[in-house]
Amino acid sequence: MTNKQTRRDFLQGAPCAALGSSAIMSTLLNLKMANNAVAAGLPLDGGSDRKTLVCLFLHGGIDSYNILVPRDDTRYQAYADTRTDIALQQNELLALEQVASGDGQLYGLHPATGSYRDLFNGIDGDQEKRRLSFIANIGTLIQPTTKAQYDDETVPLPRSLFSHSDQTEQWQTSIPQGDTRLTGWAGRMADVLHCTHNQNLTSMSLSFAGNNVFQVGRQTSQFVMNNRGALTFSQDDRDTDHPTFQKNIAVKSLMEQEYSNMMQKAFAELTSKSISEQEFVQDKFDSLEDNFANVTFPNTGIGRDFESALKMIKLRPELGLRRQTIFIGFGGWDHHAELLAPQSDRLSQLAPAVEAFQKGIEELGLEDSVMTFTASDFARTLRSNGGGSDHAWGGNQMVFGGAIDGGKILGEFPDLTFSDSNPIYVSRGGRTLPGVSVDEFFAELLLWFGLKGESNFEQVLPNLSNFFDLSQVNPADPSTFPIGFLKPNTFEV
Amino acid sequence: MKKILVSLLILFLGFLLWTSFQKGDSKEKSAGFSPDPEPLSTAQAETLGDRVLERYASSGSSGMEDLQLFEGYVQNVFLLIKNRDTRHYSTNEDLALFLLGKNTYRTAYLSPGHPILNEKQQLVDRWNTPLKVHALSSKVLELRSAGPDQKLFTEDDLVLPH
Numbered sequence: 072m073t074n075k076q077t078r079r080d081f082l083q084g085a086p087c088a089a090l091g092s093s094a095i096m097s098t099l100l101n102l103k104m105a106n107n108a109v110a111a112g113l114p115l116d117g118g119s120d121r122k123t124l125v126c127l128f129l130h131g132g133i134d135s136y137n138i139l140v141p142r143d144d145t146r147y148q149a150y151a152d153t154r155t156d157i158a159l160q161q162n163e164l165l166a167l168e169q170v171a172s173g174d175g176q177l178y179g180l181h182p183a184t185g186s187y188r189d190l191f192n193g194i195d196g197d198q199e200k201r202r203l204s205f206i207a208n209i210g211t212l213i214q215p216t217t218k219a220q221y222d223d224e225t226v227p228l229p230r231s232l233f234s235h236s237d238q239t240e241q242w243q244t245s246i247p248q249g250d251t252r253l254t255g256w257a258g259r260m261a262d263v264l265h266c267t268h269n270q271n272l273t274s275m276s277l278s279f280a281g282n283n284v285f286q287v288g289r290q291t292s293q294f295v296m297n298n299r300g301a302l303t304f305s306q307d308d309r310d311t312d313h314p315t316f317q318k319n320i321a322v323k324s325l326m327e328q329e330y331s332n333m334m335q336k337a338f339a340e341l342t343s344k345s346i347s348e349q350e351f352v353q354d355k356f357d358s359l360e361d362n363f364a365n366v367t368f369p370n371t372g373i374g375r376d377f378e379s380a381l382k383m384i385k386l387r388p389e390l391g392l393r394r395q396t397i398f399i400g401f402g403g404w405d406h407h408a409e410l411l412a413p414q415s416d417r418l419s420q421l422a423p424a425v426e427a428f429q430k431g432i433e434e435l436g437l438e439d440s441v442m443t444f445t446a447s448d449f450a451r452t453l454r455s456n457g458g459g460s461d462h463a464w465g466g467n468q469m470v471f472g473g474a475i476d477g478g479k480i481l482g483e484f485p486d487l488t489f490s491d492s493n494p495i496y497v498s499r500g501g502r503t504l505p506g507v508s509v510d511e512f513f514a515e516l517l518l519w520f521g522l523k524g525e526s527n528f529e530q531v532l533p534n535l536s537n538f539f540d541l542s543q544v545n546p547a548d549p550s551t552f553p554i555g556f557l558k559p560n561t562f563e564v
Numbered sequence: 565m566k567k568i569l570v571s572l573l574i575l576f577l578g579f580l581l582w583t584s585f586q587k588g589d590s591k592e593k594s595a596g597f598s599p600d601p602e603p604l605s606t607a608q609a610e611t612l613g614d615r616v617l618e619r620y621a622s623s624g625s626s627g628m629e630d631l632q633l634f635e636g637y638v639q640n641v642f643l644l645i646k647n648r649d650t651r652h653y654s655t656n657e658d659l660a661l662f663l664l665g666k667n668t669y670r671t672a673y674l675s676p677g678h679p680i681l682n683e684k685q686q687l688v689d690r691w692n693t694p695l696k697v698h699a700l701s702s703k704v705l706e707l708r709s710a711g712p713d714q715k716l717f718t719e720d721d722l723v724l725p726h
Contacts, residue, residue: 234654
C-alpha cells in the first residue's frame, strides 16, 4: 500500500466527489466526472462481494475483566486477589481452548457466556468453525502511551477519560482528541464506500439503537429502524382513528404541497425522500417470512434486534447494498452498586441472542461476509468498590465471523497483580492502560471491509499512523496485520 | 453626572476582571498539571469552599440542600478551572484532591480540615458516608449521597443532577 493515488483510486473516488463536494467544485463539473466514471465502467468497484460489519455496543462500560478471566492457578490467583469480592470462582469459569498459535495461556469465560465459548472453541465442537477471538486490553489512545507518560502528561491523552458520554463518543469517532465536526468512523468510511459499492437506494448505515455517532458521515447519513422495521409514516394496519395515523396523513399531505419558498421546498423534498426510503425498506422487510432462517431467536429486545439485523443482512441484494454497517446497542453494564448478579443477568440475555445471530448467519451461508465486533464506553476498575466496579479504561473486546482466525486471545492480556509498580495500572482503583488502540482494531476491520488507499485510511482513522504502518500489510500474512485476527487472504489491498 | 459615575464604575469593574483573568491565565501558562500539589501551608488564606460550604451539614439544612450546595460549589470551581479533564476528578478521592489543589492552577479551593472531608480525605455527606462521584460526561458530574441509611444505591439515596 503506498501514498500514491492510482488512476483506479481516482476514478473510484470521483463519483463520491461529484455527490459530496459541490462546495469545492462546481456541480456540473462533478456530474461530468461522475458520468465519465460510469461510462468508463466504474463504479461500482467491479466486485460482486457483499459485506456487513456489525457493531454491538455495550452501553455503560462493561466489566470485561469478568468476561475473559485467566484460568491457570497463578494468574487466576492474581486476578482473585485483585478483584476480591467481585472475582468469579475459578471452578465456574468456562474453559477456552486456544489454538496453538494463541498466546499459550489458559483462559476461562464468565459462566453465563456459553455461546461465546462455543464460537471460540468451534461451533458444535467443529474446530474448523472457530469463529471468535478476543482482543485483550484495548482502549482509546491517541498514540502509544506508557504509565510514566500518563502520569506526567507528556503525551496527548484522550480527553475526558472515565466519562461515559465522552468515551462512548470516542469509541465511535476513533478521534479521542476531538474534532471540529462530529463524525463516526463508520460514517466516514461510508462516505468513501457507499457510492462506489451501493446502488444508493437506501443508506448503508443501519441503526437499531436510534441515532448514534458511529455512523454519522460528512455526506452519508444513517437509517434508523427498530426490530419491527422502518419508522414509517404509513402504518396501514393501524387504527385509522388513532391520532398518530391522522398526524401522519397530515404530515404526508404537507409534504406533497407545492412550495414557492426554496427552504420550504427543500425541506419538503428531503422529508418526502426520507418517507419514501422508509417505505421502501419496510416493503422489503415485510417481504421476508418470519421463518426466513431456520433459527430461533430469544424473545427479548436484544434477540429481536439481532433477528431484524439478520433480516436486513439477507436483504442486501434487494436493498442494493454491497457494503452495509449495522449498529446494535445493549445497555445496563454500569455496575457501580453490584457487579456479579446484575452482570450475570445481562449476559444471560445477551449471549443467547449472539448465538442465535451467528447460527442464523451460518444457516444462510453468509459467515464469510458478516463480521461482528463488540465495543463499550470503557472497562471497569479491577478493584472492588464494595461489590461493584467503577469506570476505567482498557478492557477486552471480541470479534466474530467466518473471516476471523478464531480461538485466539490477541493483544496482550495484562498481569493483573495489583501494585503500584505494575506498569499496567494508572490512576486509582485498578484501571488498566490500554495496550492496543481502537485504531488498530478498526483498521483491521476496515481492511476486511474493503477500504483501500492510505489517504482513505487517513480520512477514516486519522490517528492510525501513530500505531501502525499500513504499507507493511500483506494479505497473505496475518503477522503483518494491525492485530492479526483475520484469516489470510480475506481481503485485497 | 449619573451616567459618568456608572461608566466609571463599569470601567473599574472591567479592569478588576481583566487583572484577575490575567493572573489566572499566567498561572495556567506557567504551571502545567502536576500530580503532586505542593503542601498547603497551615496559615493558608480562606478558600472558596470554606465560604461557599459554610452551611454544609449544618443543623439548619437538609441532606439534599447539602448536596445542592456542594454541586453548585463544584460547578463554580469548574468555571474557574477551564483547563481540566474528567480523569482528574472522576472518583471521590480524585475530586477531593482536585479541590484541595491537585489541579492545573495548583490552587486550593477547599481546606484540608473542612467538615466535608473525612480523615481519609474523602468527600462525605452529613451522615459521614463518602459521596459517590460519577462522571456522566465532561460537563456533568453526578453526585450521590447514600442518605440516612448510609448505604449507596438504596431508595433513600440523594442524587444530583436529578
